[in-house]
Amino acid sequence: MNAIIATPPTGGSIHIAISTAWHSISLRELYERAGRVAAYLVALGTDSGDRIGILSSNRLEWVLLDLAALRLGVETAGLEPGKFEPTSELLARYDLKVLFTDTPVDLPGILAISDIENHSDSARSEVWPPVSYAPEDITTIKFTSGSTGVPKGLAATAGSIDSSVTAIQQMFDHGPGDNLLVFLPLSLLQQRYWIYSALAYGHDVTLCTYTSVFAVMASVRPTVVMGVPAFFEAARREIEQSAAEIDTDSADEALRAAANELFGGCIRYLWTGSAPAGSALLDFYASVGLAIFEGYGLNETCIVAKNSPGAARAGSVGRVLSGKTVLIDSEGIVRVRSEYPVSHRYLYAEPGASDRVFRGDNTVITGDVGYLDSDGYLYILGRADDTIVLDNGRKIVVRAIEERLVGVGTTITECVVFCRAQTELVAVASSDRLPADRDAVAAQLAAANLGAHRDERISRVVVADEPFSIGNGLLTSQYKPRRQRIYTRFEAGLTNPEEGIHAC
Template structure:
């Protein structure tokens, strides 16, 4: 590793990172920059941020909120989101981050999740239902210092490792979202584990654009404060523009983002009429000259994307593995990586594969031992009595401890004749077909498999159908129904999660009529 990046700050082990954030003065020589749609960017030192956080903490006290109370945040990324989250940490107030596209239409948030306050960035059904407990995000004070406090602040809250500072929600890709309290110990273990591998330090600038309702995205803000580096936060719609302007050293993104980035780089090379040998220069032009690595996870990355960045661009793209119930479990990193694997376990994480091939994970500090909000019996299916989490993912571990994820238990479709078909392999083959933008394979209880496909503009549909059947045949299967759709799956239409995963239940429900027609129903 470059020595200039190894000069990172060490933290005392006897205090959690959240306590360190609460009790220490923040750096005046590192910056947070926030880009929000329709507003000018805001750049301030971390020290200035801390002063405003204290002002927001006083604002919370003025509203009668105290440690242990709960606040819901239903909003897109913004400075106010960050201030509110950090102020709640200071006061020991529990946050519940709601993804706007998934929760804005819910009319039961405040009562279901016992919220004393629901902060929204727009008027929506959830806000209307909250009544007097609704507060517009715009009312959060974004300027001010400790001298402006409405109410004198008490000493910062001190956390126990086993208490929960926030509630996070599953993506709901297979049904209604489940709520899970995240322990302070799990947050501390994850951030320290990542820091031990990547050594973020004073020369780093981390780039975050995924929703702050995803707890892991807030980790990098906490990391900036605790370890002393810069941080840039924006929204998915602004990501590429801000990326070029800010020239970060680290880019955090889901696989779909890096697939799009790969296409942009390739298009730029072709458009400029340059040779493939110049691809590295083009990549640096788009990403900026300072990037030292790219981070991804949450969904499988196609090997072609990994090798493109590693070998052709000369920029490592490190894949990892985790889920809400286990947080970051394994990670490739500069000291140990294998393309195709999701890395080795972080410190304090034990990964096992049981006799059925299912990955199980046990942490020194568990995220939790049960869901806070979930259907009856859901916790028992995931959280074992010994603290192990049954992930539902299939995989294996090589002799050097690298984990490989091969699929999910629910990637298996059972046809009406009882035959089990592993559809992920078919979907991966379909994704490589020219002319396919998006596709999912289904068929539970059906006589044959079906495919729902969004073709790229100009695709020849007859040829595409033949290629789809060929992909199924290569996996000893066949399609009895192939449905071409006009509109893509997106987060805005509720058919993708914020991490780019298809919401299968929602997709099949949205296209029930055409699917039935394709099967001859």
């Protein structure tokens, strides 16, 4: 953190593409504007050690506030729209000196984030005494993306951020000529890594939102796009639809052309993580000439492992990063020890929550089941909580079954498998073709069950009445299915053996 706030960068730009129109400013200008926003925060009475909240969708002012806070030694709390509401109770709960939001509200201590740019455009230059961060110093509060209850907070340390950004730079060597696309919410700390990386290494970065990303990629022409598997599944469908309209004798050439058009034609690599990516998805991008690398990490650990150029292995989430050690316990649970831990406990959590995850030796119990191969590649098999024990005693890891169902066809684009009474596997499936073709769903189910062990066969599929999405609350902001919400919403179909579509 010290490197990006000590001196202004000499190269690179940030491109703001919140809609189809976009504009750019140099990273040096971004740095100087952040200094002027820091002056505004001081005028509001904010001091080192205070905490400000940012509750807004992605925009330039979000970045300016975050960088201004870093310049002052002020903590930020990144609050996800839709999960939090701007209220006086929110200010008190998280001890916020002030809250900036894009939601219109007239309450003391809550300010419009849109006003920030007015305080950054002044011609005067602000010079601040240097702020130095020790590795254990807290820079920001981030929140878990759990589907139930009040989100747990994590006080992220400067050392954990520096360690992760440095390790990734060693693997991918971002620099001038690169343009990294950020479209997931900035309330997710990892998305801010790429702003910090741009300031440290002089590459470009483009900021947009997940609702505008497909509209802007072709014009901003990123070299690196980082997204969760559900995003790349959606992009795959866009590519296939566009390819069908290209007049050529070669289907492969049409797919490659459509992929290049969608992503802008300058891709160096694609990055995916936060949720498992199936082999069919990874194989598709390889077939259209776009390198895609899967990785693994948690809010509690930052990035743990990553496939990278020259060091990628199919089925794995990559080699473990420097500064991290992966340990597999007797139950197959993955534990991660960090040289620079994110935190040692949760904030704003129920009693006992921290004890279940954090250990005193800088180790986090991930709750994931996995193993390391002889070359140090990490494989994640699924969540321990999502391992089903059948009435015959057999343990079933549902992730592999879900990936198989999605991977053998195109009608079911996402699914969650549940076990009814420990005897029957039933899937709730999402399709972007509504009403879903029942024959196609049945055929995809039959293909998934073909050759599977009898205990791993899905007996029927309940098709959701709308695709899983962030908007309807069935996906988290990182596009992970909210299993409990999905179960609750479709419980009637799951528990009624007469409901759903059976294999043909």
